[in-house]
Amino acid sequence: MRVLVIEDDDEAASFLVKALKESGHAAEWAADGASGLEAARAGNFDVLIVDRMLPERDGLTVIRMLRSEGVETPALILSALGEVDDRVKGLKAGGDDYLTKPYAYVELLARVEALSRRSSPQEQVTRLMVGDLVLDRLSHRVTRGGEPIILQPREFRLLEYLMKHAGQVVTRTMLLENVWDYHFDPQTNVIDVHVSRLRSKIDKQFDKPLLHTVRGAGYVIRDAAT
Amino acid sequence: MTQRPSLRGLGASVATTVFGATFATTTAFLVVTAALFATLFHQANAILASEVLSALAVEVDGLRKIEAENGLAAVQQAIEARVRSPGPGLYFLASRDGGQRAGNLSQLPPGLRADQPLFSYEGAPPSGTRLAAGLMVKLTDGSLLVVGRDIDEQRTLAERLRLFALLGFGVVAIGGIGTGLLISRTVLGRVDGMTEAARAIMAGDLGQRLPRSGSDDELDRLAGSLNDMLSRIEMLMAGLKEVSDNIAHDLKTPLNRLRNRAEAALREAGSVEDLRRAHEQTIEAADEIIKTFNALLLIARLEAGAVEDTKQPVDLSEVVADVAELYAPVAEEAGIEMKLHLAPSPPVLANRQLIGQAVANLIDNAIKYGRRKPCGTSGERGDETAASVLMVEVAAQFDTVAIAVSDRGPGIAPEDRARALARFGRLEKSRNAPGTGLGLSLVAAVARLHGGDVVLEDNAPGLRVVLRLPTDTRR
Numbered sequence: 001m002r003v004l005v006i007e008d009d010d011e012a013a014s015f016l017v018k019a020l021k022e023s024g025h026a027a028e029w030a031a032d033g034a035s036g037l038e039a040a041r042a043g044n045f046d047v048l049i050v051d052r053m054l055p056e057r058d059g060l061t062v063i064r065m066l067r068s069e070g071v072e073t074p075a076l077i078l079s080a081l082g083e084v085d086d087r088v089k090g091l092k093a094g095g096d097d098y099l100t101k102p103y104a105y106v107e108l109l110a111r112v113e114a115l116s117r118r119s120s121p122q123e124q125v126t127r128l129m130v131g132d133l134v135l136d137r138l139s140h141r142v143t144r145g146g147e148p149i150i151l152q153p154r155e156f157r158l159l160e161y162l163m164k165h166a167g168q169v170v171t172r173t174m175l176l177e178n179v180w181d182y183h184f185d186p187q188t189n190v191i192d193v194h195v196s197r198l199r200s201k202i203d204k205q206f207d208k209p210l211l212h213t214v215r216g217a218g219y220v221i222r223d224a225a226t
Numbered sequence: 227m228t229q230r231p232s233l234r235g236l237g238a239s240v241a242t243t244v245f246g247a248t249f250a251t252t253t254a255f256l257v258v259t260a261a262l263f264a265t266l267f268h269q270a271n272a273i274l275a276s277e278v279l280s281a282l283a284v285e286v287d288g289l290r291k292i293e294a295e296n297g298l299a300a301v302q303q304a305i306e307a308r309v310r311s312p313g314p315g316l317y318f319l320a321s322r323d324g325g326q327r328a329g330n331l332s333q334l335p336p337g338l339r340a341d342q343p344l345f346s347y348e349g350a351p352p353s354g355t356r357l358a359a360g361l362m363v364k365l366t367d368g369s370l371l372v373v374g375r376d377i378d379e380q381r382t383l384a385e386r387l388r389l390f391a392l393l394g395f396g397v398v399a400i401g402g403i404g405t406g407l408l409i410s411r412t413v414l415g416r417v418d419g420m421t422e423a424a425r426a427i428m429a430g431d432l433g434q435r436l437p438r439s440g441s442d443d444e445l446d447r448l449a450g451s452l453n454d455m456l457s458r459i460e461m462l463m464a465g466l467k468e469v470s471d472n473i474a475h476d477l478k479t480p481l482n483r484l485r486n487r488a489e490a491a492l493r494e495a496g497s498v499e500d501l502r503r504a505h506e507q508t509i510e511a512a513d514e515i516i517k518t519f520n521a522l523l524l525i526a527r528l529e530a531g532a533v534e535d536t537k538q539p540v541d542l543s544e545v546v547a548d549v550a551e552l553y554a555p556v557a558e559e560a561g562i563e564m565k566l567h568l569a570p571s572p573p574v575l576a577n578r579q580l581i582g583q584a585v586a587n588l589i590d591n592a593i594k595y596g597r598r599k600p601c602g603t604s605g606e607r608g609d610e611t612a613a614s615v616l617m618v619e620v621a622a623q624f625d626t627v628a629i630a631v632s633d634r635g636p637g638i639a640p641e642d643r644a645r646a647l648a649r650f651g652r653l654e655k656s657r658n659a660p661g662t663g664l665g666l667s668l669v670a671a672v673a674r675l676h677g678g679d680v681v682l683e684d685n686a687p688g689l690r691v692v693l694r695l696p697t698d699t700r701r
Binding site: 085088100102104154176180182183184185186187188189190193194197216 | 513
């Protein structure tokens with residue numbers, strides 16, 4: 001995956017580029033809005049990471065200009081600003097996700113990887129499969145090894161999101177945002193409890209667990225054989 | 227304080243606006259009065275003089291007539307008759323050689339001329355020289371006749387009047403200036419008092435208030451308004467101080483913990499694995515600090531009201547149901563039975579995210595602190611779960627929609643309730659509990675932002691928190 005980091009802070013940028021490379025991605029860096037805009041136009045990137053406060057052209061303007069030129073590369077906005085209305089403004093400008101500084105790298109990586117997947121045509125698939133677990137998005141039915149699994153509506157959406165991002169780490173805040181549509185920080189491990197309930201339904205009676213906890217990051221659903 | 231005597235000096239009094247105003251008014255008054263008096267005098271004199279002269283002219287005409295009809299001897303007789311009766315009339319009929327033929331004037335008045343009707347004459351003792359007005363005419367036979375009138379009385383009166391007028395001017399002038407000085411000294415005294423109080427306040431004594439005389443005049447009202455303003459400022463300053471104290475405490479404690487841990491790891495870690503664990507702990511601690519910081523920042527932003535344009539009609543029952551569903555498994559694992567009672571309610575103009583967070587905080591608190599028996603108390607364990615009911619309600623009341631979250635925990639003592647809702651407020655007990663401890667503060671801030679409020683009630687036993695939001699869309 002090719003990532004463009006548009007960030008004016010040297011240290012933050014070099015940390016990001018280095019970390020992304022260590023995670024197996026190609027990363028490039030642009031230090032201001034103008035050069036970022038140019039690089040984003042020219043380069044064939046899978047994801048843009050755009051700092052909101054940039055010299056010359058601010059991050060939102062860069063994204064807005066790219067979108068108006070038809071460049072649809074998914075963009076993650078990084079911002080030191082709070083989230084009440086800034087998030088809304090960021091997404092309105094054409095950003096695809098919004099992360100507030102200071103952030104955990106695992107959170108950023110998970111979101112970037114989720115964004116890169118978004119641009120691929122996976123979205124349209126009506127049947128999601130991980131190992132012998134099958135989720136039918138049309139009939140809302142879930143089976144594992146052919147046996148039906150009864151899920152609550154929310155559990156279904158939780159599993160759907162996890163399976164849509166099969167093989168990718170999904171963080172707790174991503175789940176809260178995408179499954180529940182809330183952006184606040186739940187002080188308790190609410191998401192963990194929901195995931196463990198889902199796990200007990202899809203994994204408990206089977207030898208091979210599919211839903212895994214990634215320490216310090218979140219969850220991933222994958223077929224261990226692959 | 228040491229400046230008071232010099233401030234109160236005569237020079238300072240004279241240099242005030244009040245004195246200037248009084249002085250100007252008095253001067254203007256005096257000038258106008260003087261002009262008025264002068265005119266009055268002049269007019270009165272003129273009228274008096276012309277009246278006397280015309281009366282004299284009539285008398286002269288009468289005497290001429292007598293001469294024409296009966297001759298000079300008759301004139302002489304008439305004059306002698308008139309002189310005998312007492313009165314202000316003065317007469318002199320000259321003989322052919324210039325001596326006195328008749329009359330009570332001993333000689334022809336020396337200063338008397340046609341254009342100068344005033345003359346002085348020697349009256350009978352003890353009056354001495356007196357003022358008179360007169361006409362001098364030549365009779366048909368050529369002898370001179372002077373008919374005059376004593377006007378010494380009038381002159382004395384006029385002089386006395388002038389004296390009184392001058393005296394009056396003096397009194398008014400001195401009185402005016404004196405009053406000016408007095409008023410300016412009184413006002414100056416009070417203004418000095420205020421200046422002094424203001425200096426003390428500027429020097430840091432926020433408890434000081436401007437002195438009031440109790441007369442409820444304009445200075446008093448000004449002092450009153452300024453005092454009200456000072457009270458408000460003092461309150462805000464106290465609030466600010468408390469807020470910064472709270473923030474300092476909320477951030478310093480975990481920062482200190484983080485630092486201690488890092489130091490301990492550096493000192494004690496024997497293996498790479500130890501270091502790794504310490505590192506992880508450090509990051510966890512940093513995350514906690516970031517959480518607290520974010521909560522503080524969010525509350526500050528909400529208090530500043532900086533999120534106006536994100537409001538939209540929100541069905542509170544829907545939000546509450548969502549959040550309750552989110553927390554249901556946690557409540558269940560904590561052995562708490564969560565009950566929902568969602569009455570239909572009109573939509574509220576609100577920020578859905580913030581309302582969701584507020585409800586989450588309320589439910590989160592109820593789960594954390596709302597159990598029947600707090601940990602540590604032994605016995606009665608069987609009773610614990612049965613009574614741990616968490617009630618979440620939504621109900622429309624008049625023009626508000628109320629979200630109520632009630633638990634069966636220890637509750638909050640009435641005297642602590644205001645503190646729990648205060649800006650950045652947190653109860654001592656919660657400082658060391660997990661979480662930022664700013665949950666209720668945030669709920670209160672969200673309520674204020676939406677024009678609503680939060681009430682803490684006794685659920686007997688337990689705590690009942692009611693978040694009320696207006697359905698009215700006014701801001």
